[in-house]
Amino acid sequence: MWDWFVNLLTSILAGLAGFTNDWGLAVIVLTFIIRVLLTPLMTRSTASSARMQALQPKMKEIQDKYADDPARMNEEMQKFYSENKFNPLGGCLPVILQVPIFFALFTVARNVPTDAHFLGIMPSISVSVSDMVGSVGLVGAWVYILFDVAFGVLTLIPMVMNLKNTPNEQRSQSLLMGIVMAVMMLWFGWGVPAAVLLYYDTSAVWQVIQQKVVTQRVMDKVKAETEAKLEAQGAQVEVVRKEHKPRPKKKSK
Incomplete structure (x- = not known):
């Protein structure tokens, strides 16, 4: 069952390599295609994260209130999720979908031709940084090392950008992570x-641009809408309480 997906990815990559005449460019084009297909899901994931942040204070309030009654806490949390149409697992799907792509690409990269190059600066995308350093030394493998360093830096940048959406007391921990x-x-x-480095570097660049241009706008909009809805719910509850508040009895003369 797994082989068909690997074979499909191999065929697509080989077709793109034939079109671009460059295996490295083929990996980059394939990454763009995958990211475009995942964009709607990523947008939904972003909206789910923003909604989670806006709902967090109320969720903590419920957790504190029913800390001694886990069953009641779970019941109230599920009720709260239902009222606000929120799925706590809604942001996980894009990440889950990328897992098989990664493992398939890892297998495909092992099987591409040994002379599968990238723009003449990488003589082979089927070998690792470690292999190249062992073969030609640190200086000779500088391009491979550069892409590895970019991998680490591009992993950190989105997390730093997201600190503004993180509560102050959690920022130091988030930065350390x-x-x-x-x-x-x-x-x-x-x-x-x-080839895997090319995929992740390209995907990370896409994520940074997407987070800068699209993600923050979506988060700000969804957070504002969710907070406004919570305020409206609170105001409605207060009105109901006042309506049901017993009126003081008049003193008999």
Whole structure:
């Protein structure tokens, strides 16, 4: 069952390589195609994240209120999700969909021709940074090393950009996690085929541009709409309370 997807990706990549006459460019074009197809889902994921941030104070209020009654807490949280049409797992789908693409691309990259090059600056995209350093040394493999460093930096940039949407008390922790993740990606990128680095570098550049141009606007809009809805719900509850508040009895003369 898995083989058909790998074969499909291989055929698409080979077709793009034949069209561009460059395997590295083919990987970049394939990345653009994948990102375009995922854009609607990414937009929904962004909206879900923004809604989560706007709903977070109320969710914490429910958690604190029913801390001693987990069953009631779960019931109230589900009711709250339903009232606000919110799915806490709504932002996970784009990430999940990219997992099989990554593993398939990893397999495909292992099987591309050894002379599959990228613009003449990478003699082979089927080898890793580690392989090239071992073969031609640090100086000879500088382009491969540069793409690996870019992988780490481009992993960190979106996390830094997203700090403005993170509560103040969580920013230091989020930044530290971003740095750790960037270092892990540097280590990971050292051993994967250069084709995988090209895919992730291109995908990361796309994400940075998308976050700068589209994502922040979507987040600001959805957060404002959600906060306005919560305020309206609060005002409505207050009106209902006042209407049901018992009137003081008149003193009999």
